[in-house]
Amino acid sequence: MQDDLLVVGFDLETRREVHVSEREPEHWKRLGYGGAGQLVCFYCFHGFEAPAGTRVPLVTRGRLGGKVRRHFAHPPGQAPTGGHGPETVWHITTKHLLAAWARSRPGVDRVRLEQWTEDHDRRADVEVLLQDGTKVALEAQRKLMTDDGWRARHRDYARQGVVDVWFWRPRVHFPHVVLDEGLPVWFYSVSKREAATSLGRPHARVHRWWQVPDLAVFGLHHPPCALDELERVTIPLGALGLGPGGAVLPEDLQKRVLDSQRETREEAKRRKDSEARYARAARESQERAARAPAPVPLPPLPPVPAGGLRCEVCRRPLDPLLARTRRHILC
Structure with a gap:
């Protein structure tokens, strides 16, 4: 259907x-x-x-x-x-299904349709008030928006302390600035009652990757970064949570993401520990060298006789390198 x-x-x-x-x-x-x-x-x-x-x-x-x-x-x-019009049907239906979903989530105090923000700059398709006081705007977006148009709406919400969550009509292109702003992208299928989003695949582990401040990007991560390779996942709307940060992945997906990131952090810790051990060993070696007594200077070489050096045993010519021993090695 x-x-x-x-x-x-x-x-x-x-x-x-x-x-x-x-x-x-x-x-x-x-x-x-x-x-x-x-x-x-x-x-x-x-x-x-x-x-x-x-x-x-x-x-x-x-x-x-x-x-x-x-x-x-x-x-x-x-x-x-x-x-x-399919866009009209999708928008109105999605708006009301999102409102019904929000009402069913724990921690939600109030849900209202078509509500203006306090300064009347923006009108949310669905306004949600959480019990902790957080305001969430659920937007059902049926058409492509320009980067500037979306950014203006997002920043107006942010300026007023409203968390905006965007659900896009399937097969509609979304502004990639959404990912630049650190928000996930959600699609919603009315007929399937399913939300879809994308996980960012692990970034390539470049030289000394374990020193990067945000190690999460070297495992599966959500939201993805703007240029990531993506893994698409679909979720029944009823399985999504709603919290102060917006829509929340189901526990099984959260676990998968966190397990991937934990493995990355454990590998990074092993690299950092190995690096620290090497640095500590080098430092201790330098300290031992600094504490060692100065070497005793060797006595000066004896003067070379007029006829040249000769072995005191076999009397054959002697290489100057053996002047201190005065004999050949085998004599």
């Missing part, structure tokens, strides 16, 4: 958007097409590809565990020509 075939419902009685996963299919059937008619298409009612106020009661399709996931749909022949 493609993301652009999904439909968000709108309950005319409660005046709120609803999703098929919130209640049992029988409940929606009573409210939708062939029932009370109060469950209508959110997009049609709000003027997307149809006149504002258009009421199209929805049908519920699919079944739990079936090949097609449960979803709302227009009755046959009642969808707008060409359907609803």
